[in-house]
Amino acid sequence: MQAPCPKCGQPSDGGLCRSCLLNLMEPLSRPDLVEVTVCSVCGSKLVRGRWQISERSIEEMATDAACESLCIHKDLENPELTVNLSRRGATRYAARIGLRGTFKGLAVEESCEIPVRIKLTACDRCSRMAGKYFEATVQVRGSSTRPLSKGELDTCRNMALSMADSGHRSGDQLSFVQEIKEVKGGLDIVLGSSQLGRQLSRAIQERFGGKLVESSTLAGRKDGRDIYRTTALVRFPRLKKGDIVLFRGGMYTVSGFDGKRTMLLSLSGNRRKVMSDEDAEQVEVLGNRSESQKALVVAVDRDAVEIMDPESYQTAFAPRPQDFEVVPGEEIAVVRTAKGFVVLG
Ligand SMILES: [Zn+2]
């Protein structure tokens, strides 16, 4: 049923006509100003009170924020939005917004400009890092008879950096490495959170074995809660992965650690043994798999392999590991030890 529009008198389907409705409708609502808070050190962005790692540039963040601040009328059909950002100052931008669409069959076009302000500050993490904040120290130590190698120190260093990074990526603002100090006998790794300290010390012990001793002291109060500082000492064991040992009449390599226990694998690779802490302190170490050399096999019998010494070119004998199959003319991996050559199965 047709009735005149109460506003303009044109024919209408009841109530206001389409053009009067269109005049009343606001296709686009927007705030007067958009602010984006960005860390000037690491580029993180503050989103609803939480710092988030961002790979976006300041311009991209300003554009995103302008778009996110818009509210497009729900009855607008096929909306199309365009944004053009221009710089107005060191930390000021203007986002020129264009909107097209249709409303009850009528074309709608609207444009506006939104000022965007970038607030540069330091995020929680960067300000704590700058303030030398720390909660945990992981002390990595060898001993006088078992100094740590450069490779082991580098591994611990890299583990700390990558664990801190993944903790940060999963949202822990305190997951950072404050400092890595080379000290007598090892490393002191100073960390932003005690949780990271616990994770790192366990991961190092899992990888290299040895003993882990943790302690904590009350360092003060902050925001009404006690702040503890934890120290985790990881004392590397005498043995390391790949060591070749003589244990209960057989030759084994150290394959890994399970807490205080040392896992062994026979040279031929088919028998496993677990060695106690006490045995690990006393067992005879012949060498390490990492020192292996290639040697040519000259002859083979049931119990021994005759090889050519890769340095002196003299022939030498090595015990043949159980079930080790080899024929003359092949090259095999051997380790030179005080007890002669050892064949790696
Ligand atoms: Zn009307």
Ligand SMILES: [Zn+2]
């Ligand atoms: Zn930051």
